Amino acid sequence: MHIQSQNRLLLGPGPSSVSPEVLKAMSTPLVGHLDPYFLEVMSDMQNMLRQTFQTKNELTLAMSGTGSAGMETVFVNLVEPGDKVLIGICGVFGERMKDVAQRCGADVLTVEAQWGTAIQPEQVEQVLKSTSSIKAVALVHAETSTGVRQPLQEISRIVHNYGALFIVDTVTSLGGIPVEVDKMQIDACYSGTQKCLSAPPGLSPVTLSSAALNVVKTRKQKVQSWYLDLNMIANYWGEERFYHHTAPISMIFSLHEALRLLLDEGLENSFARHARNGQLLQSELEAMGLTLFAQEGYRLPELTSVVFPEEYKEGELRRRLLHEYGIEVGGGLGPLKDKAWRIGLMGHSSTLSNVTLLVQAMKNLLH
Amino acid sequence: MHIQSQNRLLLGPGPSSVSPEVLKAMSTPLVGHLDPYFLEVMSDMQNMLRQTFQTKNELTLAMSGTGSAGMETVFVNLVEPGDKVLIGICGVFGERMKDVAQRCGADVLTVEAQWGTAIQPEQVEQVLKSTSSIKAVALVHAETSTGVRQPLQEISRIVHNYGALFIVDTVTSLGGIPVEVDKMQIDACYSGTQKCLSAPPGLSPVTLSSAALNVVKTRKQKVQSWYLDLNMIANYWGEERFYHHTAPISMIFSLHEALRLLLDEGLENSFARHARNGQLLQSELEAMGLTLFAQEGYRLPELTSVVFPEEYKEGELRRRLLHEYGIEVGGGLGPLKDKAWRIGLMGHSSTLSNVTLLVQAMKNLLH
Numbered sequence: 001m002h003i004q005s006q007n008r009l010l011l012g013p014g015p016s017s018v019s020p021e022v023l024k025a026m027s028t029p030l031v032g033h034l035d036p037y038f039l040e041v042m043s044d045m046q047n048m049l050r051q052t053f054q055t056k057n058e059l060t061l062a063m064s065g066t067g068s069a070g071m072e073t074v075f076v077n078l079v080e081p082g083d084k085v086l087i088g089i090c091g092v093f094g095e096r097m098k099d100v101a102q103r104c105g106a107d108v109l110t111v112e113a114q115w116g117t118a119i120q121p122e123q124v125e126q127v128l129k130s131t132s133s134i135k136a137v138a139l140v141h142a143e144t145s146t147g148v149r150q151p152l153q154e155i156s157r158i159v160h161n162y163g164a165l166f167i168v169d170t171v172t173s174l175g176g177i178p179v180e181v182d183k184m185q186i187d188a189c190y191s192g193t194q195k196c197l198s199a200p201p202g203l204s205p206v207t208l209s210s211a212a213l214n215v216v217k218t219r220k221q222k223v224q225s226w227y228l229d230l231n232m233i234a235n236y237w238g239e240e241r242f243y244h245h246t247a248p249i250s251m252i253f254s255l256h257e258a259l260r261l262l263l264d265e266g267l268e269n270s271f272a273r274h275a276r277n278g279q280l281l282q283s284e285l286e287a288m289g290l291t292l293f294a295q296e297g298y299r300l301p302e303l304t305s306v307v308f309p310e311e312y313k314e315g316e317l318r319r320r321l322l323h324e325y326g327i328e329v330g331g332g333l334g335p336l337k338d339k340a341w342r343i344g345l346m347g348h349s350s351t352l353s354n355v356t357l358l359v360q361a362m363k364n365l366l367h
Numbered sequence: 368m369h370i371q372s373q374n375r376l377l378l379g380p381g382p383s384s385v386s387p388e389v390l391k392a393m394s395t396p397l398v399g400h401l402d403p404y405f406l407e408v409m410s411d412m413q414n415m416l417r418q419t420f421q422t423k424n425e426l427t428l429a430m431s432g433t434g435s436a437g438m439e440t441v442f443v444n445l446v447e448p449g450d451k452v453l454i455g456i457c458g459v460f461g462e463r464m465k466d467v468a469q470r471c472g473a474d475v476l477t478v479e480a481q482w483g484t485a486i487q488p489e490q491v492e493q494v495l496k497s498t499s500s501i502k503a504v505a506l507v508h509a510e511t512s513t514g515v516r517q518p519l520q521e522i523s524r525i526v527h528n529y530g531a532l533f534i535v536d537t538v539t540s541l542g543g544i545p546v547e548v549d550k551m552q553i554d555a556c557y558s559g560t561q562k563c564l565s566a567p568p569g570l571s572p573v574t575l576s577s578a579a580l581n582v583v584k585t586r587k588q589k590v591q592s593w594y595l596d597l598n599m600i601a602n603y604w605g606e607e608r609f610y611h612h613t614a615p616i617s618m619i620f621s622l623h624e625a626l627r628l629l630l631d632e633g634l635e636n637s638f639a640r641h642a643r644n645g646q647l648l649q650s651e652l653e654a655m656g657l658t659l660f661a662q663e664g665y666r667l668p669e670l671t672s673v674v675f676p677e678e679y680k681e682g683e684l685r686r687r688l689l690h691e692y693g694i695e696v697g698g699g700l701g702p703l704k705d706k707a708w709r710i711g712l713m714g715h716s717s718t719l720s721n722v723t724l725l726v727q728a729m730k731n732l733l734h
Contacts, residue, residue: 001411002627003392003620006404014613015397025370026617027394030382030567032695037373044368064569065432065594068612072594100593194613200397202431202569202615224591226467227432227439245435246381246561248569250393251618253370260369328399 008322009349011358012330013144013303014172015194015201016346018254022199025257026250033247041256042237042247048259052174052197052267053189053207055181060207061237062255063228064248067171067192070204072100073228074138074167074188077208077216081105083135086127086164088112088119088150091143092333093169101138104224109134115146115335116305117295121154128162136165136187141179142172144195145333147294147305147342149177152184160185165212171195174205175262176274176302176346187212193251196274196302198347199258202251206230258347274301277350281343284359288366293340302350305332307340314341317365325361375689376716378725379697380511380670381539382561382568383713385621389566392624393617400614408623409604409614415626419541419564419634420556420574422548427574428604429622430595431615434538434559437571439467440595441505441534441555444575444583448472450502453494453531455479455486455517458510459700460536468505471591476501482513482702483672484662488521495529503532503554508546509539511562512700514661514672514709516544519551527552532579538562541572542629543641543669543713554579560618563641563669565714566625569618573597625714641668644717648710651726655733660707669717672699674707681708684732692728 010017031038042061049060063073075097079085085106087097090113101108109131111123119139128134137159139150152168159166165187170179176196181189187209194201208216208230216223216230223229227245235242262270278301282292285306293305308314314331315338321327332340345355377384398405409428417427430440442464446452452473454464457480468475476498478490486506495501504526508517519535526533532554537546543563548556554576561568575583575597583590583597590596594612602609629637645668649659652673660672675681681698682705688694699707712722 001407003395003408003624005396006398006402008396008398008402010397010399012399015399015616018397023394023396027390028370029372029375029390030377030385031373031375032377032379032382032697033568035373035375035689035695040368041370065436066612066615069432069594072592076592096593103589103591103593192613200615200617201400201613202618222470224470225439226463226470227436245433246559246568248433248567248618249382250390250567250621251569251615254617257370322402328402330399 007326009327009354011344011349011354012328013342013344014192014346016198016344016349018198018200019261019348021261022254022257026200026254028253030249033249034241034243038249039241041252045252045256045259046237048263049205051263052259053179053181054183055207057181057207057209059213059230059234061233062203062205062252064245065204066201067190067204069228070190070192070206071097071169072225073204073206073230074190075101075104076223076225076228077230078136078165078188078212079104079106080219080221082107084109084131084133086111086124086134086137088124088139090117090119090146090148091115091140092145093140093143097138097169116148116293118148118150118298121158124155125158128158128164134162134164136167138167140169142170142177142300142303144172144303147300147303148298149300156185165215172303175270177271177300181207193255193258196346197258197262199254200251202248203255274345274350277345277352277355278302278304281345281355288363293336302344302346304343305336305340306343314338320365321361327358327361374693376694376721378711378716378721379695380709380711381559381713383565383711383716385565385567386628386715388628389621389624393567393621395620397616400616401608401610405616406608408619412619412623412626413604415630416572418630419626420546420548421550422574424548424574424576426580426597426601428600429619430571430573431612432571433568434557434571436595437557437559437573438464438536439592440571440573440597441557442468442471443590443592443595444597445503445532445555445579446471446473447586447588449474451476451498451500453478453491453501453504455506457484457486457515458482458507458512460507460510460512464505464536483515483660485515485517485665488525491522492525495525495531501529501531503534505534507536509537509544509667509670511539511670514667514670515665516667523552532582539670542637544638544667548574560622560625563713564625564629566621567618569615570622641712641717644712644719644722645669645671648712648722655730660703669711669713671710672703672707673710681705687732688728694725694728
């Protein structure tokens with residue numbers, strides 16, 4: 001078979017649709033990973049990543065793997081066997097953090113909230129108060145399995161009061177809602193490229209505060225992953241330019257262009273666009289008599305979980321939406337399996353036209 | 368800055384130049400990672416990878432990281448803390464294997480050979496004879512730091528006589544010289560996309576024998592890397608199609624097309640082309656009075672290490688080659704630093720025209 005376009009509109013939980021400019025940049029003929037031009041591209045991209053993460057962190061780069069590799073990067077570098085880590089769980093990606101942290105030998109404590117709701121600051125404070133020497137607290141900013149936005153400010157204050165590091169998963173938030181790494185005092189933050197940044201999947205932007213970087217530099221044991229060892233990778237992205245592994249050149253080209261487009265639009269304009277289109281979709285869904293799963297006040301504009309009445313078979317509807325309209329949305333995970341859709345309006349996919357088309361297609365399919 | 372073509376000819380140790388067809392396939396608009404079309408592309412690609420690895424192994428797939436992630440995949444999945452692993456070292460990538468295996472808790476034994484030479488079967492047999500219960504023996508088929516081809520057949524026989532698993536790094540060999548996984552009884556084999564396959568860097572083809580897969584399935588401990596855990600990843604690439612992480616769609620498109628082009632040419636024709644162009648380059652370099660670093664009889668056609676007489680400054684020559692001719696070659700590593708070039712004629716870069724141009728450019732620069 002030959003690879004050919006399927007003319008899909010990607011309105012699922014990611015990947016989102018990628019703009020022609022990004023596809024074009026990605027397909028630029030290659031240069032070597034130590035070519036002076038490529039090093040310039042990397043530096044320029046690091047600056048754009050810093051602007052996007054709203055940080056001055058020196059260690060800001062893109063890991064050569066998807067968002068899950070970014071998650072693993074943060075845990076393998078910050079955690080040593082026996083370290084206590086507190087993880088907030090209210091969906092699939094909090095669960096994944098727990099699994100990843102345990103594989104690093106962490107002694108994992110958890111606070112949990114019902115799917116569809118967010119972790120409350122009191123829950124975090126209670127554990128930090130009753131358990132000594134917790135090294136890090138980790139939360140998911142935008143839980144892709146539920147569509148919940150996790151408020152960060154108050155929890156960050158508490159975490160730092162107890163001298164712990166604050167780890168935040170921003171895979172589905174970066175570029176779509178404000179991710180203010182410095183203002184929120186986030187010590188370690190990772191994201192993905194295929195959500196609100198609208199580049200293809202394959203890289204994971206990561207940024208570490210100087211406190212977190214110091215933890216990495218003063219580890220007792222080597223990082224258990226050679227591939228994700230930030231001590232070595234920072235030497236390639238830093239002034240030394242010391243070869244570690246061959247960077248995924250074309251992916252870096254695509255992310256560079258995606259960031260350029262985002263910053264050209266302006267972060268605030270992008271946030272406003274995501275908010276506007278997300279709110280429109282959510283009010284239309286409610287007007288159709290469907291139920292929004294995420295708790296009011298905590299809804300992400302870029303990812304909406306919507307629950308169908310029992311008489312509908314969501315899987316069949318979803319297949320028809322794909323085959324008849326060429327539109328992809330996601331199915332529910334965990335307790336939402338076979339009951340809900342996850343609709344993404346991320347990055348290049350977040351437009352008034354896409355909301356309008358999707359809503360009308362849903363009306364046609366449901367009636 | 369905007370991403371724009373630099374018009375480079377990539378004749379270094381990788382990435383190699385990528386054909387326009389592969390760039391075009393890569394820039395095909397995205398589909399979701401669970402789209403029926405994408406699952407079809409994955410299955411088709413798995414079949415092509417099996418043909419390329421010359422294997423019937425069920426577990427044959429592309430990991431979502433570069434060749435080094437493939438190396439780490441093999442070791443994190445096969446090795447448990449305390450396992451004895453014997454590694455052959457005669458260059459940078461054997462050294463890297465040792466580091467990676469140790470980070471998995473392996474008790475690493477080594478056999479070493481001088482840079483520029485290959486590991487001899489007797490060395491391996493001696494260690495296997497004198498040390499009980501070695502779980503795996505690992506070698507680099509094509510050592511990218513020296514240009515040496517490691518013969519596999521006799522060592523494979525010995526390894527299996529002692530009941531160990533045979534791990535082979537084929538990052539720089541796959542597609543350029545025969546990699547006969549089944550015939551050579553290789554239990555775990557990983558490669559890269561940016562060498563003789565001529566796709567952009569970012570994926571790592573991996574194949575495991577049923578014996579190796581059984582080791583992974585019957586581990587006592589969880590694989591220490593969540594991202595590279597083959598128990599979970601095999602469920603996404605297998606019939607279950609269970610979501611693990613978002614596959615790098617565009618990279619998969621590019622590799623699919625690169626494999627299609629390779630198999631369209633035919634493996635034997637590709638090997639013959641690599642052999643012909645490599646031999647031509649090597650005889651031209653010797654005719655210019657330069658010294659080939661790799662031992663005669665063990666030279667890779669796709670990667671040639673050439674040593675300059677002391678009066679030449681290789682770094683300056685290499686910069687001039689890049690800036691004046693737009694040709695990238697690699698510098699020496701380790702003992703070859705500042706003394707040698709590593710010239711790649713890999714995949715799409717291995718042509719008579721490229722050899723002719725490079726040789727003439729070198730003559731111009733050296734005189």
